[in-house]
Amino acid sequence: MKTEETELLLVKSSKSAAKEAVIEITDLCKSFGTQEVLKNFSLKLYDGENLVVLGKSGSGKSVLIKCIVGLLRSDSGSIKVFGQDVTSLNMKDLDEVRQKIGFLFQSGALYDSMTVKENLEFPLRRIKTHLKQNEIDAKIKEVLENVGLADALNKMPSQLSGGMRKRISLARTIVVDPGIILYDEPTTGLDPVTSKEISLLINDIQKKYKASSIIITHDIECARITANRLIMLQDGEVYAEGNIAEFEKSTDKVIKAFFI
């Protein structure tokens, strides 16, 4: 049940509607068997903003971003990415939309059998097919420097620490210059210092690449550092929406439980 205060947060958020929406989700529903994970969920991601989606485990956060890239098919509703409804696209058109989206997986999802260089080359060779080898090498060098791991080029993923794996995954995400980046719990499993470094890196990436981002997290420190706007998911619905200051001032029980 939403309180008056959470309703207020929802009203305040409408101010940001002046910017152009790069993702527009309307009445999205997704169920697994009898379990409804997302119920008439609506969201807009505006150009150049970092939107943090907060919520308890199992509240449907990861399902939401997997629906956006078409890894999961929604039951109903529409998901417009740069104006194209991904729920009704064929595989070829969906691939084209996916080329504009970067996805940072919770586990990093680096290819175990490939070196760091091959991991970064993999999406580059498939998406930026016009690039020559020297341009590919230069691009890889640039993104590795941006994530602070220029010397990891020939290492295997098994030789990297958790934080390094996250950084390399982030490098693989940004190597194709995506317009939108989706982060699935970017700081999970990391120590507080490394978590802060990754959160600051997300901000740097936003500034350098001018990408719009959805950051799925339940790490409040990460939300504090990265969020331009936050929404809270509860039982598959938007429970509250606003900026970090509004959330921190809130006296609502559910919100307070997160910000203690």
Next chain:
Amino acid sequence: MKINIPVSKARQLALHHTMKLSESTIAKTAIANNFLTDFADVLLFIHHFMKETFSRKLEIKEFFRQCFAIGYKSLPLISVTGFIMGFVLTIQSRPALVRFGADTLLPGMVAVSLIREMGPVITALICAGKVASGMGAELGSMKVTEQIEAMEVSSTHPMRFLVVTRVWAATFMIPLLILYADGLGIIGSWFGANIKGDVSLVLFFSQAFSHIGFNDLLPAVVKSFFFGAVIGMVGCYKGYNAGRGTESVGKAANSAVVLASLLILIVDMIAVQITDMLPV
């Protein structure tokens, strides 16, 4: 998508109907349903494999990488297996042939046995253990660690990059490994024959090959391609459809070996029947 209908759900469904069903009937219905969904899954997998094979360009670099992994990296194991096959077959069958004064037929008998049956089946079973389990475990762990999904969001079709390359690499490499094992088996046989006799390698080989005809070699080579396809397909299917937990990786590898071995024997049985019907 796999839908496993538990007995309790099937029971609930049955309660909505006026007809009273016994516990065993409900359980059998659930098993039949699961079998049908599994079967439909297999057909869908084969359909996607065919579609990706013929509608898009082959990932040639990955295909050769898989050929190297399946073919070259299996050579030590297949060398030992092939050699021992020929050696043991010779030691075991020599006394019986000597009893009938037919020991000069030993090279021919061993060669025909190896090329027609023992070489293909035993090599394929060994490869099922090494290659199919490797594919099941590799793809299974890729699924658990979200690497397959990462590939998909990079606009790369995992079915084409991971499955098509592996299945075709296995289909082409397994027959070559089988021919290699056959050759080493004959060398092993020559070693076995020389324990109690003295035969030159050239004479042994010429006697062995004088008994092998086109009808021996061709069906064996043809069925070897099917063995390779079975190994690749089963390994990839089990890995690609593994569950989400780490336990499922072990299960995928294990069930890949069991199913691939079983299918190899079934394919062999069918191939023998077909070969038997061919004119000599």
